[in-house]
Every structure is written in structure tokens, then in C-alpha cells.
Amino acid sequence: MSRVLVARQDNLGDVLLAGPCLRAVATQASHVTLLAGPHGRAAGELLPGVDEVLTWTAPWIDPAPPPVTAEDTGEFVALIRAKSFDRALILTSFHQSPLPLALLLRQAGVPWIGAISEDYPGSLLDLRHRVGGDPPEAVRMLSLAEAAGYALPPDDHGALALRRPLPPSTRLTGGGPYVVVHPAASVPARQPSAGWSHRVVRALAAEGHRVLVTGAPGEAQLTACVAGTSAVNLGGRTSLAELAAVLSGAQVVVAPNTGPAHLAAAAGTPVVSLFAPVVPASRWAPYGVPVVLLGDQRAPCRDSRARVCPVPGHPCLEEIDPAEVCKAVAELGATVPPRVSSLL
Template identity: 70%
Template structure:
């Protein structure tokens, strides 16, 4: 009889995509139900290995949290009981606690629960997994699955991936080989104003690139301003699978630290990452593809997790010139005559481009 495992990741699309290797490891020997928040559900539906999705907004994770009510908790308990999972893995970022959800899952009768957890879990967890070092988020999540006894199937390299086939977007994009600029981020500190993005777009167009600007329906005003007369505006033109298809046909994607940067990695497209160091690039840079990491990673805002930039003038990203963006795109597109210097996570000596490498997390325990 096939085991049924619930895998929870309750925040944004990018976070859910980074849990993809963990999900595939579980799905190699069990049926996976994904528990996702409303901001991440579309990502969960795009992950290979997910059989079905439960949506629930966690008040301790969502940035605009709803009121916690008994009725909402009871509704989630009922949904989980209906699925009747044999086990659950709770995937979180380092600053999130798995224990509130573990409590709810115990109320739903889940007999075995594993999570990465620093706090004393009492009887809430059967596997209290610890992670050493500062591994990329995808590896951190995968290590939880491995600690629980799940392994990626033979031939799976552990990179990000999306469900296939993707839709045909030729009518929107024309021939492949263009550059995508995705200017929006869910956190203001991780991006710059539209005028700055428009300057990057104009410079790319003047360098001979065909540029497409992408964004959600709510970001149409932003994408229109950024595209101007120099690029094709695709703001609001696709759902998430359609956006994945647009990104897959791109030569390079230029984006801040945002979900579509991880979506680009999931379709194997190189990323020029305008990365604000409010969170560490070691954990959150696009995973498993060539990445040109731009932005001052030693800026005073580093590690603050600030939603609004705490430094006047937003220098870590505003200091990135359009010429530097053009040079980074050229290098990733194999058109540069000299290598572009990269800054490592601590702002020290240049490093090679980020790939799938990184320190692996320590493994403990397993599913009995």
C-alpha cells in the first residue's frame, strides 16, 4: 500500500519552488499532498510529484496575517483528516517555527511529523532535524526529506524543476533567445523603483537585446512603465505555468530576489540577480543555474530581513549601473570578452558563479 505524506510549505511561490527537490524525494516512494498558503499554491501545483494541494493561510507566516479563529483551524484539521496522511514534513525557513503547524497536524491525527527545529518540540515532532552551516534553501529542505528516510530517485540531480508540459507561448514571445526583465518583488527592500528598471531595459535594448518585461496582473502599471518603448510588456499576460514557459525560452532572466528568479532556475535559465542582502545570497540566490550576483552583499542592511530598505538611497541595488547589468547578461549569454567579477555572500573576494554546490545539511533520524 502506497504511503501518503503531507509536505507543508506555507509561504510564497519562490519558497515552494525551492522545496521541489524535497517533494520529489518524498514522491519517489509515497503519494504527496502539498499544504501551501494562498501566495504559494500556484507554485505547489507546478511541482512534479504533487498529487493534490491543500490551501491554508498560516497567521504566523503570511505577511498580512488573517485573524486566527477556531473555525479556520478546525477547517484545516478536517481537510488533513480527510487526506489521512501517514506522515508529514514541515518545510520552513530558518526564522520560522514548525511547531504551530505541528500542533494542528497532531490535532488532525497525523501519526508521524518531521521538521527542522531548533526549539524544544516536546511531543509535537517525531523527527527534530538540525541543519549545520548555511546551505542553500533547496538543499536545506531536501536534507529534511533525507533525514526522514526519503531519497531522490536515480537520475534526479536535485535541481529545481516544474511539471511538464508547459504551455506554448510563442504567440506572446516570438522566437526564443530574448532577455526577460522581471522588476517586481513581494518585499520592497528587494527591488528598486520603476525608473531604475526602465534604465536597465533601455540599456539592454540599446545593446541589441530583445527584451520582454514580465509581471502579475497586479503589476501591469509597473511593467508598462519599465517596458516603455524599448521592450515588450507582458505584465498580466500569463499565469504561473505560462510565465515558466516564457522564462524557459529566454537566454537570460534579470530579476531581484523574487519568486520568478527561482522559477527561471526551475526551467534551467541563467539569472542576473539584483540581490539585496537583507537575506543571505548563500541561501536564497537562484539555485542550480549560472547566476551573476549583483548588489553590495556587505551593505549595512545585510541579514536584517527588512521589508523596507533601512538605508537611505537603497545603495546596495541603486548602485548597480545599467552597464553592469548589460555586461552580466552578455557573460551569461556567452557574449562577453572578459569575465564579470562577482561578489561573494560576504562581500569579499570574487567567487565562481553559483551552481548546485554548497554545504549539505546534517542528517539525523528517520521515519520508523
């Protein structure tokens, strides 16, 4: 048995997608530490198999990177050295390099390091793993654990998962079935307009669904606009664990390509994925649950990794008919409570 560090230092959804890899490592390691960035820490705390979460902002990954200083990297190296890890796995997206972190881990005395790397690693890596094709990100990361000798047990479904039990959520959701609409995304290119999302909420409500609109504290103005008078506005009212509980209780979640879509998948809830093709859906669509993918996957922005939509009018999302969303919600099993007719 050993002490293993697993690093995934970017956003909420990326950390959630690392869940199967972390569970595989936990089957053989005596202690699993997740190294996360500030945007992903809260997700790491929800993952089965994780004993400890460390946070450090990687200047080569964070979208608002801090300056590189000898003091900061020195403190990080000292922290890792004090933890006496036996092994480390570095998880990165295809466009990120694991080598800067590998160098710091070597300086911290970590004796064995594995990562997926297209670049020549020299003596920085003991395992240089390569992945062919374009598999889902969760599968890609799990393959690194497997190459390092870790495997999920036979009774593990291999999908995303959350640490249970989740907090009670009835005070937020009320009673009865409901559908969640989560309108925000981490970058504008992946997010439909507030007006379009409001039309979706109204269309779902008109069909008889009880709709809850969710969002982070900084998105409260957006969620209020989207909810209007047709839905319950939960924007800014939940911790991440409470949001997970709300999503877990939903019949279906409607969301763009963002962390809460992966949180819904980890909770086991079907997702209507409003997917702008700036990154490939084959890799980044919600994993392990029933999904209906909406959005023009052949739009001019395809695979551009644009943070702001380069096409006027954002047609890949804005041209989705709200009726298509309602149809997808029904296809994924959401039911409408029967209306009670009053007797005259």
C-alpha cells in the same frame, strides 16, 4: 508506500525551492500532498511529484495573517483528518516555527511528523532535524526529506524543476532569442526603482537584445514604465504557467530576489540576480542554474530582513551600473542577433 503531507506555507519562491524535497518524498510515497499558503499554491501546481495541493492560511506565517479562530482551525483539522495521512514533513524558513502546525496535525491524527526545529518539540515531532551552517534553502529542505528516509534517485539532478510540458508561449514572446527583465519583488527592500530598471532595459536594447518585461497583473503599471518603447511589456498578460514558459524560453532572466527568479531557475534559465542583502544570498540566491549576483552584499541592511529599505537611496541596488547588467547577461550566454546592414 504511504500518503505523505509536505507543508510549505509561504511564498511562490519558497514553494519552488521545496521542489527537490518533494521529488525525494515522491520516490517512496504512494501519494504526495503539498500544503501551501494562498501565495504559493500556483507554484505547487507546477511541481513534479505533487499529486494534490491543499491551501490553508497559517496565521503564524502569512504576512497579512487572519485572526486565529476555533472555527478556522477546527475546519483545517477536520480536513487533514479526512485525508488520513501516514506521515507529514513541515518545511519552514529558519525564522519560522513548525510547532504550531505540528500541534494541529497531531490533533488531526497524523501519526508521524518531521520538521527542522531549534525549539524543543516535546511530543509534537517524531523527527527533530537540525541543519548546520547556512546551506541553500533547497538543500536545507531536501536534508529533512533525507533525514526522514527519502532520497532523490540517481538520475535526478537535484536542481529545481517544473512539470512539463509548459503552455505554448510564442504568441507572447514572438520569434527569435530574447532576454527577460522582471522588475518587481514581493517587498520593496528587494526591488530596484522603476527608473533604474528602465535604464537597464534601454541598455540591453541598445546592445541589440530583444527584451521582454514581465510582471503580475497588479504590476502592469510598473512593467509599462520599465518597458517604455524599448521592450515588449508582458505585465499582467501571463498565468504563472505561461510566465514559466516565457522564462523557460529566455536566454537569460534579470530579476531581483523574488519568486520569478526561482521560477526561472526551475525552468533551467540562467539568472542575473539583483540581490539586496536583507537576507543572505548563500541561502536565497537562484539555485541550480548559472547565476551572476549583483548588488552590494556588505550594505548596512545586510541580514536585517527589512521589508522597506532602511538606507536612503537604496544604494545596494540603485548603484549597480546598467553596463554591469549587460556584461552579466553576456557572461551567461545571451547572444545578440546580427544586424542586417542595408545596401545603399
